[in-house]
Amino acid sequence: GAGVSQTPSNKVTEKGKYVELRCDPISGHTALYWYRQSLGQGPEFLIYFQGTGAADDSGLPNDRFFAVRPEGSVSTLKIQRTERGDSAVYLCASSLSGGKTEAFFGQGTRLTVV
Amino acid sequence: AQTVTQSQPEMSVQEAETVTLSCTYDTSENNYYLFWYKQPPSRQMILVIRQEAYKQQNATENRFSVNFQKAAKSFSLKISDSQLGDTAMYFCAFMKRNTGTASKLTFGTGTRLQVTL
Numbered sequence: 001g002a003g004v005s006q007t008p009s010n011k012v013t014e015k016g017k018y019v020e021l022r023c024d025p026i027s028g029h030t031a032l033y034w035y036r037q038s039l040g041q042g043p044e045f046l047i048y049f050q051g052t053g054a055a056d057d058s059g060l061p062n063d064r065f066f067a068v069r070p071e072g073s074v075s076t077l078k079i080q081r082t083e084r085g086d087s088a089v090y091l092c093a094s095s096l097s098g099g100k101t102e103a104f105f106g107q108g109t110r111l112t113v114v
Numbered sequence: 115a116q117t118v119t120q121s122q123p124e125m126s127v128q129e130a131e132t133v134t135l136s137c138t139y140d141t142s143e144n145n146y147y148l149f150w151y152k153q154p155p156s157r158q159m160i161l162v163i164r165q166e167a168y169k170q171q172n173a174t175e176n177r178f179s180v181n182f183q184k185a186a187k188s189f190s191l192k193i194s195d196s197q198l199g200d201t202a203m204y205f206c207a208f209m210k211r212n213t214g215t216a217s218k219l220t221f222g223t224g225t226r227l228q229v230t231l
Contacts, residue, residue: 035219042207042222044221102164
């Protein structure tokens with residue numbers, strides 16, 4: 001596609017449920033990033049993929065959060081046993097490669113846990 | 115660890131005027147990049163301008179320019195001839211320069227800019 005696509009745009013879930021957030025990066029981009037943006041804050045890094053492997057997952061807050069990118073393209077962020085504190089906008093970005101090249105962001109998924 | 119501080123939660127400017135948004139950062143790294151991103155209500159982060167720390171010359175992109183003071187760890191954004199479409203949240207961000215691998219962005223808390231008629 002022309003840009004980074006994230007689905008769904010909005011997701012409301014009940015506390016304790018499992019959710020999956022999808023990111024479809026720009027075709028050919030090998031690097032993919034997930035960030036979380038809480039209300040009134042800047043985005044915070046969660047995890048970075050280079051190809052299929054997670055090169056840096058130091059930002060994942062706990063073991064309820066997991067992300068995969070099995071074929072080196074689409075990525076899914078998975079959250080188990082959701083809590084109200086998980087409510088935020090989850091942003092995905094991709095770039096041609098790491099480091100010097102510009103990262104392009106999607107429009108995010110707004111997750112609300114009720 | 116790096117930190118990025120934006121001390122102006124909100125700013126307002128009249129159309130066609132000039133406004134400066136402030137950003138300071140703290141790092142022990144010597145090689146890094148600094149960015150300003152714009153986030154309109156659509157939530158999509160859009161790159162406005164990028165500065166490489168080893169370059170002394172301040173970056174410019176059309177109406178947008180930066181004042182990069184490496185010793186002071188300051189990186190302000192100047193928007194000239196402000197337009198209504200500039201209304202958005204603006205985030206300052208830091209990225210360590212890695213050779214061959216990606217590096218995460220560290221963002222500030224943002225400045226909400228309102229351009230008025």
